[in-house]
Amino acid sequence: MQLESMYREIILDHYRRPHHKGLRDPYDAEVHHINPTCGDEVTLRVTLKDAGGEPAVADVSYDALGCSISQASVSVMADMIIGKTVSEAMDISGAFLELMQSRGAGEPDEDVLGDAVAFEGVSKYPARIKCALLGWMAWKDATAQALPGHGADERPDGSSKPHDGTPAANFSREQT
Amino acid sequence: MSDVSAARQAAAAVEETFAARLSAADNPASLDVAAIRADFPILGRAVRGGNPLIYLDSGATAQKPRQVLDAERDFYTMHNSAAHRGAHLLGEEATDAYEGARVRVATFIGADPDEIVFTKSATEALNLVAYAMSNAATAGPQAARFGVGPGDEILVTEMEHHANLVPWQQLCQRTGATLRWFGVTSDGRLDLSNADELITDATRLVAVTHQSNVTGTVPPVGQIAELAHARGALVVADGAQSVPHQSVNVTGLGPDFLAFSAHKMLGPSGIGVLWGRRHLLEAMPPFITGGSMIEMVRMEGSTFLPPPERFEAGVPAAAQAVGLAAACDYLDGLGMASVAAHEESLTAHALEVVGDIGGVRILGPLTTDHRGGAISFTVEGIHPHDVGQVLDELGIAVRTGHHCAWPLHRALGAQSSTRATFYVYNTHDEVDALADGVRQAQKFFTAE
Numbered sequence: 001m002q003l004e005s006m007y008r009e010i011i012l013d014h015y016r017r018p019h020h021k022g023l024r025d026p027y028d029a030e031v032h033h034i035n036p037t038c039g040d041e042v043t044l045r046v047t048l049k050d051a052g053g054e055p056a057v058a059d060v061s062y063d064a065l066g067c068s069i070s071q072a073s074v075s076v077m078a079d080m081i082i083g084k085t086v087s088e089a090m091d092i093s094g095a096f097l098e099l100m101q102s103r104g105a106g107e108p109d110e111d112v113l114g115d116a117v118a119f120e121g122v123s124k125y126p127a128r129i130k131c132a133l134l135g136w137m138a139w140k141d142a143t144a145q146a147l148p149g150h151g152a153d154e155r156p157d158g159s160s161k162p163h164d165g166t167p168a169a170n171f172s173r174e175q176t
Numbered sequence: 177m178s179d180v181s182a183a184r185q186a187a188a189a190v191e192e193t194f195a196a197r198l199s200a201a202d203n204p205a206s207l208d209v210a211a212i213r214a215d216f217p218i219l220g221r222a223v224r225g226g227n228p229l230i231y232l233d234s235g236a237t238a239q240k241p242r243q244v245l246d247a248e249r250d251f252y253t254m255h256n257s258a259a260h261r262g263a264h265l266l267g268e269e270a271t272d273a274y275e276g277a278r279v280r281v282a283t284f285i286g287a288d289p290d291e292i293v294f295t296k297s298a299t300e301a302l303n304l305v306a307y308a309m310s311n312a313a314t315a316g317p318q319a320a321r322f323g324v325g326p327g328d329e330i331l332v333t334e335m336e337h338h339a340n341l342v343p344w345q346q347l348c349q350r351t352g353a354t355l356r357w358f359g360v361t362s363d364g365r366l367d368l369s370n371a372d373e374l375i376t377d378a379t380r381l382v383a384v385t386h387q388s389n390v391t392g393t394v395p396p397v398g399q400i401a402e403l404a405h406a407r408g409a410l411v412v413a414d415g416a417q418s419v420p421h422q423s424v425n426v427t428g429l430g431p432d433f434l435a436f437s438a439h440k441m442l443g444p445s446g447i448g449v450l451w452g453r454r455h456l457l458e459a460m461p462p463f464i465t466g467g468s469m470i471e472m473v474r475m476e477g478s479t480f481l482p483p484p485e486r487f488e489a490g491v492p493a494a495a496q497a498v499g500l501a502a503a504c505d506y507l508d509g510l511g512m513a514s515v516a517a518h519e520e521s522l523t524a525h526a527l528e529v530v531g532d533i534g535g536v537r538i539l540g541p542l543t544t545d546h547r548g549g550a551i552s553f554t555v556e557g558i559h560p561h562d563v564g565q566v567l568d569e570l571g572i573a574v575r576t577g578h579h580c581a582w583p584l585h586r587a588l589g590a591q592s593s594t595r596a597t598f599y600v601y602n603t604h605d606e607v608d609a610l611a612d613g614v615r616q617a618q619k620f621f622t623a624e
Contacts, residue, residue: 002224002225002569003565003566003569003620006565007565007620012621015621037577038560038561038576038577038578038592039577039578039582039585039591039592040559040561065591066559066561067559067560067561067562068558068559068561068562068621069561069562070561125565128561128565131561
């Protein structure tokens, strides 16, 4: 069945037994992201550390409510990037975004993406792409806020965030 | 304007149809669903994995029968012109078609043609009333009764589709009025227990759904209108899910305004209707302005036509109006009482076979008493997105999420849901397939 091409066993595993789940202290930044069309949501915290002069991901902790794709994606992401430098994690994030936008034609590099290649099938179901990206967008937002020198009032793209604290203020405006 | 009286003569013939509908209400004939399905080419499609399409998303948009498609296409093919303009034959034909459609739609809901305003959609119709109220502040003394400001209250409900909620929030933000709302009971009915506190002399308008797009609930709009009118408040009803699915007659219904969309009632997208009492429309300032709705224009200022033209700026959507009129013909041909009876039967069946599945919770009333054909449900341990994906794989089209009714979901304690909606072309077998699909989703996601 076609479904199995998207819902690979590894995705279902992460959905049933998510890794690194739970909100932990201490943390450097916390964000709350929502997908308004379906109500998937994630609260995500990032803790950074210094790794030989450049920032690295010490911990990603989260609480999430949503579909199997969004939940599994956050779990796999946490596995992939905890311990890596922010720069390396951003590379993985970029590769994942590319895979999501590939419409089934992507040739994912397992060396870069690791288990995240399992989400390849999602690119054939456009309605689910935002699900797979939700956690990644939240992580990028939180990291941008956590990095020294980045104003808490700015989004990663440099635009200003409104201060009213509504969920929409944190919704990722990244184009998919 | 062209010969509206000729169009009104056609109305007399249509009045007969309406009379026939009334008598059919007592003894609705069963729908011949097989014959109906033959009118919808899209229902013959194969979708995912070669499965036949099982379309259970009419609440989002309905499919169109050949008769509606042909009517719209015929207009474009042979009669296309800009209505209300042009000193030529085609202009007359387009005008007759547009005004004839107005009469037809009026008859469909028991209204007078002058009370039918064509809009883009139900959403735009609701915005039209909301903006008329804020525009009233600067529209002169005749619009005074629509004025709203600090100290005034706008009353909505937690059951509303965002189209009948957000415009009222925005109206309050623009004018300084206060938004208040009816709550929802745990079984998905409107909580009217504190109606006396909510409807006061400060209430200027009550906005309420005539049929919920999530729970199918049909609130007692007549009763609410009585309470509102006693306090001098206007009543707006969102008929987007009621007009397509039940027999609606605005005479004696209660509300002062009713909004609905063509595309949810077998008609084309891009056209909707605001019905409003004549004396109210006459006093209302316009929302969207421009050509067609003006009486006289100078650089220093302009005056506006009487309703309904006052609210129809721009070249009329004549082709779409013709499509909507054809949809009214199609539905009246079936008989709205029969349509409602068919859906009640499907809904009752769905409440049973879907409701009986372990781990499934249906949102809203669990009987068909004052409850139409929207079944929104949660499946324990499985997110609606995933339920919808499995159903999609089986060829079953449903909607997942909060269906533009986020506060209602919160009130019912659901983060989101899967929604199946029924219409004239759906069958009991399709309801069984839905239940079977839900069980398959459970198997797929809980296998260890």
